[in-house]
Amino acid sequence: MLRQSARIASAGIVRQAAFSSSRTASRAVFTRFIHASRTLSMATPKPGPKLTAETYSDIQRSAQFKTLNSDDLEYFQSILAKNEIIHSRDPSDLEGYNEDWMRKYRGQSQLVLRPKSVEHLALIMNYCNEQKLAVVPQGGNTDLVGASVPVFDEIVLSLANLNKIRSFDPVSGILKCDAGVILETADTYLRENGHIFPLDLGAKGSCHVGGVCATNAGGLRLLRYGSLHGSVLGLEVVMPNGEIVSSMDALRKDNTGYDLKQLFIGAEGTLGVITGVSILTQPLPKAQNVAFLAVKDYQAVQDVFVKAKGELAEILSAFEFMDKRSIQLTKRHIEKDTAFPLEEEYPFYVLIETSGSSKTHDDEKLETFLESAMESELVIDGTIAQDKTELQNLWKWREMIPESSQCxxxxxxxxxxxxxxxxxxxxxxxxxxxxxxxxxxxxxxxxxxxxxxxxxxxxxxxxxxxxxxxxxxxxxxxxxxxxxxxxxxxxxxxxxxxxxxxxKKKYIGYTRSDAEINMMKDLKKHYDPNGIMNPYKFI
Amino acid sequence: MLRQSARIASAGIVRQAAFSSSRTASRAVFTRFIHASRTLSMATPKPGPKLTAETYSDIQRSAQFKTLNSDDLEYFQSILAKNEIIHSRDPSDLEGYNEDWMRKYRGQSQLVLRPKSVEHLALIMNYCNEQKLAVVPQGGNTDLVGASVPVFDEIVLSLANLNKIRSFDPVSGILKCDAGVILETADTYLRENGHIFPLDLGAKGSCHVGGVCATNAGGLRLLRYGSLHGSVLGLEVVMPNGEIVSSMDALRKDNTGYDLKQLFIGAEGTLGVITGVSILTQPLPKAQNVAFLAVKDYQAVQDVFVKAKGELAEILSAFEFMDKRSIQLTKRHIEKDTAFPLEEEYPFYVLIETSGSSKTHDDEKLETFLESAMESELVIDGTIAQDKTELQNLWKWREMIPESSQCxxxxxxxxxxxxxxxxxxxxxxxxxxxxxxxxxxxxxxxxxxxxxxxxxxxxxxxxxxxxxxxxxxxxxxxxxxxxxxxxxxxxxxxxxxxxxxxxKKKYIGYTRSDAEINMMKDLKKHYDPNGIMNPYKFI
The missing domain is CATH 3.30.70.2740 (Alpha-Beta Plaits)
Incomplete structure (x- = not known):
């Protein structure tokens, strides 16, 4: 241990074992995995998830919702092109829309609508509201609490065809795009323009920009860039009655009236459908470092965090921890040629990322920080990425945990x-x-x-x-x-x-007071009086 | 000009002329000024502002509100101590509560209530709602759009006696306090604990923490620390019917239901009264620099900004500009012994502040930035503060503009x-x-x-x-x-x-669409059906 520790303390930076694939590749694998596993469930005897309605038989379909009929289909066919409608009574045809990523929930929708324009989406909502047809808005379907798949026969309203970047201003950093733009697509576009999306997460290759807003996703860099409640500047939302309410023109500061968009950030599609997002992006950092460290217990994780906040301060862009079991699980699942960066196993690991404007300054800060952390034996082993590939591979040991836990x-x-x-x-x-x-x-x-x-x-x-x-x-x-x-x-x-x-619908009372829950139910009833928006969930 | 420019380019840092007072002193003067001018208006023939009702005679008192009577007073006396009630028919007794900072608006309230507990405040609200007595919640009364003073005879509900720090956690940086804590008091407390309030503004010595949330104040460091929609973690709010809704226990991340607190941030007291605030504060920067620069036109202001965003990046904490006339006005008003930091006058000035964790690194970044800005003649003159006093004095040339414009x-x-x-x-x-x-x-x-x-x-x-x-x-x-x-x-x-x-009540249509305005009016009606909260304003 001491020998390894000394590697950081003396040489400052240590070369890692060779890594084979990039972080982007890891995401592609992640996306492929989802699809592959779904295909598998069709082709082999391995059963798909049970119907949600069977697993949770205490939940009943609400009688207030109409059952889809041929008139409804005809209406949707009158406004949408053929390739914007998927309709089938065969569950396998709609599997990707009915099943969640965890393979824990399965709905029974027979209709998926994928409109290509906001106006068409508004017509659909208006019709569903009048007809009392329940609707589940769906982005990349990477949700982890069963929010983005139907429970019974709700219509799936997919945002996948609303996928255009609308505009980007490199001076202010404001990006405007459709809700269905894939997060990674938005981020790649921004990087080509010297900026980054102010949020990053493992499901980046599949999830939508609108979806991360609808779920108020946090992800890996909230520590640095803050919550979406601060960085989203405007939203375009289709209300249950089909009305389009937009604040897409908002600049960075706008104090003219109630900040309506905030209601929809984190509302999980229960008040309206987000169709457009205006967001403040961040300048692309010129320098980035990642250190993967080992510590002896959870107290040391906290101590390293407090030390990092103080010493790395403005360049600290991520501080993640993993326990021994997370890494053991990941070792079994990760590609064979991806060597674990440390020689031994430890009780806890910490991944620290810095992002800044000067490589020299950042290296100096990180090395000073690590030297003193090693000297005081707060950190007992560790490695720093030498290049982009190594950096991406260190991240992989954090980002592969969810998939390794699920597989x-x-x-x-x-x-x-x-x-x-x-x-x-x-x-x-x-x-x-x-x-x-x-x-x-x-x-x-x-x-x-x-x-x-x-x-x-x-x-x-x-x-x-x-x-x-x-x-x-x-x-x-x-x-x-x-x-x-x-x-x-x-x-x-x-x-x-x-x-x-x-x-977690029924558990909200563990976090929120009755006064808050009543106020939320009241809001839901007020904006969605027919309760058609993503029913059986949230509140 | 070239000679001065060379000062920065060669020596890196230039000594300034002596400055006499500190930034804190400037704020104290600012606060004193407000009080002095009010005293003045009573003692001399200089008239106070005209009654708002006279200046804007098209606005009528709403007949739906009850006029205060002796029964009401008796009720308030039954729950509040004597020193929590100010009641008078003599306008001069209530001047400080009826008149705004700009001396542009004057209300006619005859009653100010200053409860010392949230429970008492809730009883007051419940009573006013039942009796249809209109109410203006008031913090430090430093508002600049006539939001914090009555228009007619509304009761002023002052938060001044709810002024306790409730708790502070130095590990997470979460501060919880009463709404009536003065911003500077909170900031001073935080600095003693290695942190800063994530917002700063000129009226710091008078304005309240609750008031900055109710008005969604932006201030001088939004660029670095983001908007209050991102940094406020929880609020305690008394609704018009007296119900207390609290999210004060919220941690940094909480996705359990609609983010209700967001409704009250920027609502200017029209939906409820903010009585408690939980906010994420920032670590106290170890190093701070301020540069005061001159440029030849507004295009150069923009160019310097883009350059600063790229090169100073994560350490850039403020970027302010002032035109020649702003400074000329300030020169007439500022204390005689406060010398202007540059020898000549220029069309535009820029104040740049950096905050970081390493003085050496920050100095190096700032000097490199300024050297190349001078070489390319983007910046034509400038000075960098040498110590804390000079830093505070450079800020004074920006912070004194509002007062110099008003006086x-x-x-x-x-x-x-x-x-x-x-x-x-x-x-x-x-x-x-x-x-x-x-x-x-x-x-x-x-x-x-x-x-x-x-x-x-x-x-x-x-x-x-x-x-x-x-x-x-x-x-x-x-x-x-x-x-x-x-x-x-x-x-x-x-x-x-x-x-x-x-x-700006009647001008909201210049920024917001009909759909948005209707939705806001609907929200207002929903939460404040009797319309008693800060009437004649906002929406």
Whole structure:
């Protein structure tokens, strides 16, 4: 250990083992994986997820919604082109729209509408509202709480064909685009213009710009660039009655009336459909560093964070942590030629990213920081990326955890906020609880492989992934409401960034007061009196 | 000029002329000025502002509001202590609550309530709502659009006695405090704990933390720390019916339901009364630099900004500009012993502030930036502060402009957002218009002294101040709706950071669409069905 530590402390920077593929490649794999697994579920006996309506048989289809009929179809055909409509009674034809990424939820929609214009989308909404046809707005369908797939026969309203960049101003950094632009597409376009999207996340290759706004996604760089409530400048929204409300012309500062767009950021498509986004982007950093460090316990994770906030300050752009089990799980799943950057295993790992305007200054800050962290034995091992490929590969050890947790059969995902000091205690408690019920282990008859913890320390945001060999009511009942009660006792939030969706609808009371919940229900009723927008979810 | 330029280019840093007082002193003077001028208006024949009801005789008191009677007073006396109630029919007793900072608006309230607890404030609101007594929530009363003073006989509900810091967590940086804490008090407390408030503005010594949230204030460092929609984590709000809705426990990330607090940020007290604020503060920068530069035209202001964004990037914390007339006006008003930092006058000035974690790195970045800006003759003169006193004094030349514009008799203030390229064109257009009508000049018979422009280039936010010898309908009619029409044509916003208040209520249509305005009116009606919250204003 000491020998390795000395590598950083003396040489300042250490060469890593060769890495084979890039971060972008990792995302492509991620996207491919989703599609491949879906194809697999059709071609092999491996069953698809059970119908949500079967798994949760206490939820009933609401009788207030009309069932789709041939007149409705005719109407949609009168405004949309053939290739904008997918209609079928065969579940396999609509699988990609009915099933979620975790393969935990499956809806029964028989109709997907993919309008190419906002005006057409508005006509669809107006019709559905009048006819009381329930609708699920869907972006890239990378949601993790069952928010973006139907529960019963709701119509899927896909934003995928609204996918144009509208404008970009390099002086102000304001990007305007359709909601259906893929996040990575927007980011690539911005990078060509000296800017970056002020948010990054693993599902970048699939998720939509509109979707990240609708779910108020946080991601990997919230620490640096702040929340979407601050960076989104304007939205174009189609209301349930088909009215188009737009604040797309807004400049950086605009204090003329209530900030209506904020209502739709994080509303998960329950108040209206986001069709356009205006967002303040950030200048492309000229220098970037990534360090992958090992520490002896969770207390050291916190201490390294406080030290990094103080010393790396304005150049700190990400501070992520992973526990030993997260990395063990990832080692089993990651491409064979991707060597783990450290020689040994440790209880906790920390990934630090810096982004700045001077490579020399940033290197100096990071090296000074690491030298003193090693000297004081706060950090016990570590490596710094030497080039872009290494940087991307260090990130891979963080970004591959979700997929590695999911790929064996399924994953129960909990995304919570907790006071920093209590952040990891939930993972310990859940592992103890699973062990006590004899549900977890390496043996194939144990339903749970491991409960792993990782996440955004800088934001007080923990991801607890319970990797399973299959989904089962037994596991779910051990985990819920236990996890929510635990978080509530610590005054945390039961959803930090993933939202409520279907999974957490009934648990909102663990985080919000009755006064708040009543106010939310009242808002929902006010804007969507027929309740057609993404029903059975959220509030 | 070249000689001066060479000062920066060669020596890197130039010593300034001696400055006598600190920035904090400047704020104290600012606060004192307000009080002094008010005392003055009582002691001398100089008349106070005309009653708003007289100046704007087209606005009628709404008959739906009850007039205060002895039963009401008795009720308030039953819940509040004597020193929490100010009641009088003599206007001079309530002058400070009825008159705005610009001395442009004057209300006729006969009752000020200053509760010391949120529960008492809730009882007051509940009573006023039931009795249909109109209410104006008031913080530090430094508002610039007539939002914080009554128009007729509304009760003033002052937050001044709710002034406690509730808690601060140095690890997460989360500050929780009462709404009535003075911004400077909060900032001083935070500095003692290694942090700063993520917003700064000239009225810091008087304005309240709750007030800056209620008006969504922007201020001097929005460029670096973003908008309050991003940094406010939770609010405690008393609704018109007296219900207390709180999200004060929220951590940095919380996606559980609609983000209700956003509704109240910038609502100017028209939906509820903010009584508590939870906000993410920023680490205290270890190094700070301020440069005061001269450039030859507005195009150069833009070019310096783009260059600074690219080269100073993550350490750039403020980028302000001022025109020649702003500085000329300030020279007449500023303390005699405060020497102007440059030897000559120039068409435009730029103030650049950097904040970072390494003095050496920041100095190097700033010097490299300035050397190349001087070499290319983008910057034609300038100076860098050598110590904290000089830094504060350079800031004074920016911060004293509002007071210098107001002190001769009055000021028409316009705070607008415009695309950067068009930002200054409004000032030119207004000066031409005033000259054409023969309203502006150094002679004492001319009603207007000058129309000056300055503001936050980084945010596309211009402050246009029309300094007058007295308020008059004639001037107002030359300026309005001209200014709003101009801004609307350029797709700007008629209020960047000051809000709508009384002044801009009827002009909101220049920035917002009918669909948006209808939605706002609907929200207002929904949450404040009796319309008692800050009436005659906003929407």
């Amino acid at each position: 064996q059969g399924g994953v129960y995902k909990y995304d919570v906020s907790l006071p920093l000091k209590d952040l990891y205690s939930l993972v310990t408690a859940v592992n103890e609880r699973l062990a006590a019920k004899d549900l977890v282990g390496a043996e194939s008859e144990k339903p749970v492989i491991a409960a792993v913890g990782y996440g955004h320390v800088g934001d007080g945001n923990l991801h607890l992934n319970v990797a399973t060999r299959k989904y089962s009511k037994e596991i779910e009942e051990v985990l819920e409401p236990f996890v929510y009660e635990f978080v509530s006792q610590k005054k945390g939030s039961i959803s930090a960034e993933h939202g409520l969706g279907f999974q | 001769q008799g009055g000021v028409y203030k316009y705070d607008v957002s415009l695309p950067l390229k068009d930002l200054y064109s409004l000032v030119t257009a207004v000066n031409e218009r005033l000259a054409a009508k023969d309203l502006v000049g150094a002679e004492s018979e001319k009603p207007v002294i000058a129309a000056v422009g300055y503001g936050h280039v980084g945010d596309g936010n211009l402050h246009l101040n029309v300094a007058t010898r007295k308020y008059s309908k004639e001037i107002e009619e030359v300026l309005e709706p001209f200014v709003y029409e101009f801004v609307s044509q350029k797709k700007g916003s008629i209020s960047a950071e000051h809000g709508l208040g009384f002044q």
